[in-house]
Amino acid sequence: MPHSSGGGSHGGGSHRSSSSHRSSHRSSGSGPSRRIRTGYFPGATRYRYYHRHKPRYVYANYDIRKGRSPLRLLMLLFYIPFFIAIVGMASETFRVPQRLSTDYDTSLVISDYINVLGDTKALENSMMNFYDETGITPAVFTVYNEDWQDNYSSLENYSYDLYVNAFDDEKHWLIVYSQPQEPDENFNDWYWEGMQGDDTSDILTSAKADGFNSDLQRYLTDKSISVADAISRAFDNLTPKIMKKSVDTSMLFPFLFFGGFILIHAYFMVFHDPSRKYRNAEVCPENAPVGAQSRSVQTEQTVQAVQPPAPAAHEESCPYCGGSYVPGRDKRCPYCQSLLDYSHDTNE
Incomplete structure (x- = not known):
């Protein structure tokens, strides 16, 4: 009409034109929580990964080397109606x-x-x-x-x-x-x-x-x-x-706000993978504790001593590329793959 x-x-002056522009779901589940910490906690495994040519150590109660499941891409089906709405808003805005x-x-x-x-x-x-x-x-x-x-x-x-x-x-x-x-x-x-x-x-x-x-x-x-x-x-x-x-201009801000929110939300829900930096991590076996005191965990039936892990091993710089490595564990530099010489360590 x-x-x-x-x-x-x-x-009275002129007046503006009048025109018309044409449930949330929550799920919860039970199960052990996945944790990553920089310090030891019961049931954790120590991993080593490299960040900016420096080794880093973390403790986790799951295998941090496994990325997110590819099935998460199916979540894109959920966003299809929102993407259609964004296209419609774009045609109204521009x-x-x-x-x-x-x-x-x-x-x-x-x-x-x-x-x-x-x-x-x-x-x-x-x-x-x-x-x-x-x-x-x-x-x-x-x-x-x-x-x-x-x-x-x-x-x-x-x-x-x-x-x-x-x-x-x-x-x-x-x-x-x-x-x-x-x-x-x-x-x-x-x-x-x-x-x-x-x-x-x-x-x-x-x-x-x-x-x-x-x-x-x-x-x-x-x-x-x-x-x-x-x-x-x-x-x-x-x-x-x-x-x-x-x-x-009346549609520009709603378009930018709605479109930006949906795109950012879809990115973090589907594509963003916080564990990407751990994909090349390796299990790092712990040495016997050095200078660490045991702490007791009291239960109703028994008292067991839980030994905390030793601190991170000493790091040295590769003489060829300058990257960090752990003597005694890394036989080759993690970055340039050069064979490392430990003769100076064994002579001490």
Whole structure:
């Protein structure tokens, strides 16, 4: 159905166009928690991995070398509706206008019921240029205030009925101008209203309609410009830029927020793998504890001594590449694979 593209009056200024833009699930399970710590805890295995050419040691109660299951990619199916919504929001935000098809009555209509327009040749040319550019057919009606004020609460409501009775399509843009039958010479209480078909919304966006509204309001307020010339000039200003790409600023922030949230959420749920750095880790057997005190764990039936692991072994730098290695464990440098010489250790 048609909707207002904006309007105005002599005393109230112009108003903006009005347009419409067309359960959580939680799961929990029981099971042993997977833990990684830098210090020992009961049931943990020590692993060694390299970070920036330096060995690092961690303790875990599961095999940290196993990455996430490839089945997690099936979670992408969950995001498909959200990706479709993002594409739809993008098309609403970044508009590339396409000229309307002309499968309807495209005859220009200028109905000057109150004989206020005078010579309409320039107006007809402006309306035709707009139609040629967009495929939207403009129409101009003039009425008296008395024609609608007795039965309608606003010119917008009157213009809606005028549109649906005059046109059986959604591709017209109706401009209605109204003034008193006997206007005051000092203050002509005129009104005007725009009513556009729904099929025109992709071309005649709110932002572009608002620009037209501001121009028409300004020209109508200028007493040196006739009503016909005011409408004609407003069309002439709009036509050269009506088919340019545009960004709907009212949709831009919701699009960026929603799209960014979904993409970041999908990345961390599906693709992000915190254990990637552990894929080349190796189990690091513990030496006998050195200078460590045992600590007791008391239960109702027995007391057992739990020995903490020894601190990380001494590290040295590879004489060939400068990377770190652990003497006595690494026979070759983990980085350049050079054979390491331990003769200096055995002689001590």
